[in-house]
Amino acid sequence: MVATGDVLAGRGSPRRTDDGYVGVAADADWAREVRRLADERGAVLLAHNYQLPEIQDIADHTGDSLALSRIAAESDAGTIVFCGVHFMAESAKILSPDKTVLIPDERAGCSLADSITAAQLREWKAQHPDAVVVSYVNTTAEVKAETDICCTSSNAVDVVDSIPADREVLFCPDQFLGAHVKRETGRENLHIWAGECHVHAGINGPELAERAAASPDADLFIHPECGCATSALYLAGEGTLPKDKVKILSTGGMLDAARETGATSVLVATEVGMLHQLRRAAPEIDFRAVNDRASCRYMKMITPAALLRCLREGADEVHVPADIAERARGSVERMIAIGKPGGGE
Template sequence: MNVSTLQQKITALKQTKKAILLAHYYQVPEIQEIADFVGDSLELSRKAASTEAEIIVFAGVYFMAETAKILNPSKKVIVPDVNAGCSLSDGCPPDKFEEFLKNYPNHVVVTYINCSAEIKTLSDYVCTSSNAIKVISTIPEEQKIVFAPDRNLGNFLIKETGRDMVLWEGSCVVHEAFSLEKLIRLHQKNPDAVIVAHPESEAHILRTAHYIGSTSGMINYIKSSPKTKFIIATEHGILYKMQQEVPDKILIPAPSKEDNTCACSECAFMKMNTLEKIYTCLLDESPEVFLEQEIITKAQHPIQRMLQI
């Protein structure tokens, strides 16, 4: 089936099955086009918590679908591909993290939402890149903090909040793929361009940025900026939605270390989702996300604390 036919069939199935399609900004354009809602982790969490749909189709990565299930335990949550993982989530195994926490018994545990449901059960707070500073700021200054799993976001938060936090040594392979040397050369060719970066990027990339923020934060910044040209240091998929929001502005993807065709950074996990897989998973209502009730109950607490903040 061609793209248009698949999109029509998916749209029809959503109506028949009372389903909602949630898609992350990093999904391919043809998925974003038919999604009921496109957003970053925080926005998708909020949407998942408020939906009245009977079935949630989550086009993102697996930890996001788990979060949707935690917030909607009575609803069916399905994913196009169960193997769409995340280097941050995969790099923080629950057994090793639990052992790690034994070294810091008097610490509050704050975890970035990019982690497994099991890691969330070991947390006091969950945060996203959109609200991490706000979450950290609600914790009393004298309280010691462990932050996981992203060391780059953690270092950024230490710099922004002045808090001395213990960090788990995890990172996002996508946001560590940017080349500083190539970025500098690109900016020299475009001296009028504003560099915007996601806080999961490495410190040397963040030092070059004129603005640092979450996926939605970058979109809002570019929309409100009087500037007309921007270099974007995050996953390349965001440019599709950004360009729709600011059709009159020039958006340039930040260059990666690898010599690929677009010279930009892409998340291979996010790109595992396709229209064909979405159609099949909605037709079969599978693969479904299953979580034990105990995990759901324990993981709800830190997520709800985040949503309340």
């Protein structure tokens, strides 16, 4: 009998390209081999909501990055395979320092996390020496280490509200989430870094208005990182869109809302990978993307070939220096202590 791995090898091995590893089809042989190798390594497979559907379907757990990192920390598995972008695998390592953390392709970065460096944050802090730094979890370990308290998209308002009103707040790196927090808290001493996720920033207000006008009965699920979030709230305030249909939600919040909504159709403003989980959660609802081109090339670098290579070779391992990890862990734990940590993105 020919081993599954030999069959896969005969049909082509993973090949490295600039856009990720290719050369392996996500068929039944691939799925059996992935599960065999995961068991052999004692690994738990985690997949972010924006991953390819076949990666989501093979994973042990699917969700947002913070929820997955916390699941990994509580798991008995000695190895964590994080199918997501690099800062997410770093977060898993921060919360599980004694475990081996692998990412199927270490080149999978993040435009939002890259929009502020630790050096830039230190310079900003020097300009506001008494300010409290609040950083979105979508940041590098080095930035988290320079942060007083992290936040998620679902608890950012609660985190900022927990800070004394007379203290300045430096909020980074996402300007659209920062604008949402400022609008909700009414806080004038909140300074916002001008960073963005290139995918979410590209989902714009006119596009949302056009899609909503064409589907007047649809609910709108809008991620607060989106460039269209402010426009949607403005249109709702003006009466152009029904207020009760406009929902600003994290990815975890979208799944909760999908299970609870009475709508038969929903327009979704976030990365298109989220549609797979929404359709699984509520198959009777017609979920459609506001922008069907809103696909993150970095998320999609975690291909079936990359995952197979990762499990075969133990690549790519993620390391976070102990001093950086300890300081970064403190900023995450202070967020969790406030409560309502919710979803990571």
